[in-house]
Amino acid sequence: MLNQTRLGNTYFIAVTVMAILSAISSWHVSASEKPRLTLSQKADQGRIDSKKTEQEQLEKARKAASDTQNREQEVLARQESGEWEKEQIKKSQAQFNERESRADKYLREAKEAAAKERKIEEK
Numbered sequence: 795m796l797n798q799t800r801l802g803n804t805y806f807i808a809v810t811v812m813a814i815l816s817a818i819s820s821w822h823v824s825a826s827e828k829p830r831l832t833l834s835q836k837a838d839q840g841r842i843d844s845k846k847t848e849q850e851q852l853e854k855a856r857k858a859a860s861d862t863q864n865r866e867q868e869v870l871a872r873q874e875s876g877e878w879e880k881e882q883i884k885k886s887q888a889q890f891n892e893r894e895s896r897a898d899k900y901l902r903e904a905k906e907a908a909a910k911e912r913k914i915e916e917k
Contacts, residue, residue: 872878
């Protein structure tokens with residue numbers, strides 16, 4: 795019985811060591827498969843990446859400038875047609891009417907409150 799336990803432990807240790815060695819060797823193979831770049835290759839790759847990034851940023855800037863110019867043209871077209879001015883007049887008229895109706899409401903409420911005070915005093 796003791797021999798079987800020792801044999802089982804030895805077998806387990808052997809299998810574990812083999813698994814660890816296999817994992818290490820496969821890691822080493824995959825690590826060595828990666829191409830090693832020289833310093834000049836890294837510099838060349840950096841220049842390529844830099845130019846690519848610069849081109850992307852330039853394209854974004856061009857698109858943003860174009861969008862801004864289109865918005866400016868739309869605003870100018872509205873202003874020239876008088877549409878913008880009409881919109882502003884409508885907005886200000888609506889605000890004026892709202893303030894006027896609010897003032898009328900406050901005046902009416904004040905009159906009602908004054909009338910209630912007179913009724914209370916008369917009693």
